[in-house]
Amino acid sequence: MRRDPVVLMALISLTNICALAGDKDSIVDLPKHAVEQSQLTLKGSRPFHLKARVVEATNLDNDRYKAEIEEYWLAPDKWRRALKTSEFSQTLIVSGDKVSEQINGGYYPHWLNTIVNAIFDPGAALQGVDMSKSADNPMIGGTKFCRRFAFRAGIPPVGNNVFSTFCFDGSLLDSVGKPGYDAEYGNYKKFAEKQVARKIREYIESGTELEATIYELNELGAPEESLFAIQEPTAQLQTVIVNEETIRGLSLSSPVMQWPTIQGGKSSGVLSIYLCIDREGIVRETYPLNSDNPFMSDAARKQVMSWRFKPASNAGVPVQIESLLTFTYETKIEPPAPRAKSH
Numbered sequence: 001m002r003r004d005p006v007v008l009m010a011l012i013s014l015t016n017i018c019a020l021a022g023d024k025d026s027i028v029d030l031p032k033h034a035v036e037q038s039q040l041t042l043k044g045s046r047p048f049h050l051k052a053r054v055v056e057a058t059n060l061d062n063d064r065y066k067a068e069i070e071e072y073w074l075a076p077d078k079w080r081r082a083l084k085t086s087e088f089s090q091t092l093i094v095s096g097d098k099v100s101e102q103i104n105g106g107y108y109p110h111w112l113n114t115i116v117n118a119i120f121d122p123g124a125a126l127q128g129v130d131m132s133k134s135a136d137n138p139m140i141g142g143t144k145f146c147r148r149f150a151f152r153a154g155i156p157p158v159g160n161n162v163f164s165t166f167c168f169d170g171s172l173l174d175s176v177g178k179p180g181y182d183a184e185y186g187n188y189k190k191f192a193e194k195q196v197a198r199k200i201r202e203y204i205e206s207g208t209e210l211e212a213t214i215y216e217l218n219e220l221g222a223p224e225e226s227l228f229a230i231q232e233p234t235a236q237l238q239t240v241i242v243n244e245e246t247i248r249g250l251s252l253s254s255p256v257m258q259w260p261t262i263q264g265g266k267s268s269g270v271l272s273i274y275l276c277i278d279r280e281g282i283v284r285e286t287y288p289l290n291s292d293n294p295f296m297s298d299a300a301r302k303q304v305m306s307w308r309f310k311p312a313s314n315a316g317v318p319v320q321i322e323s324l325l326t327f328t329y330e331t332k333i334e335p336p337a338p339r340a341k342s343h
Helices: 006-021 026-037 109-120 124-127 246-248 294-304
Strands: 050-055 067-075 078-084 089-095 097-103 144-153 160-169 173-177 181-191 192-205 208-219 239-241 251-252 269-276 283-291 312-314 317-330
Touching: 006 089, 026 124, 026 160, 026 173, 026 192, 050 109, 067 109, 078 109, 109 124, 109 181, 109 192, 109 208, 109 283, 124 173, 124 181, 160 269, 160 283, 173 192, 192 283, 246 251, 246 317, 283 294, 294 317
Parallel strands: 239 317
Antiparallel strands: 050 067, 050 208, 067 078, 078 089, 089 097, 144 160, 160 173, 173 181, 181 192, 192 208, 269 283, 269 317, 312 317
């Protein structure tokens, strides 16, 4: 009996996953093999010119999440990248041990940084991941091989479980979801010896997802050397991840949380959020993490947006900072208002 090709591919993938499940070495090496197959910027990779466009897939008219990305890449130590949004732009040149960066705008958006890393450095999100250390599979059935890991967030006695999930489709990276990074890879196509994801989705929150499309990817022949010329090296804008004790120690204004009444769900519990702060100590972005009540996560995020922090620096240079905050909440369940009687 002739099988449909799609069904056949699914069976092949499922067979591979079953084999992986019984082979610890294959599971351990899976992230490494996925990166080797798909990352464009590894040593020895083919030089390339790439263009990508970012939009909010759930609202194409939202200019806040629109971006253009372009890169000329010759080697890990010789490349030029340009990013542009309505409020931020960056031209970054790396040439040997010299770096030059020109930026316009006071804040490099976290959502854009996630997309950029997902395109050019997906291996960074997999550093230190050993898939054999977990048996927690958040996706029952299907052809993907996934593992979820939990760690404790918060400052005792307040604590919360926060999760990271890594999925592979066959031997290719399918998705990574962890605090500060959420990317889903799809539409793989061949480029030189690689298989490159041409579509990358980023989850922001319920109802908001971004999509980056690589619409141009060509081999780079002999580009003008002026593209990589650096007259005066400059310091590069940095984003530093700090722990919760550090971020709370930098707080200048953090009013006591006011928890609204609710009409359903858990009236007490814990929640965690991820926050991104610019070089002046202003909160620019927040993201929901694990919560006993998503409604309370929304309330926490809105209030934290008004918090203020001391500007942070690294070796005397101002930096953006990111961290987690964990809260306990307690509120009352308010019954819904009675419906008006119809006459």
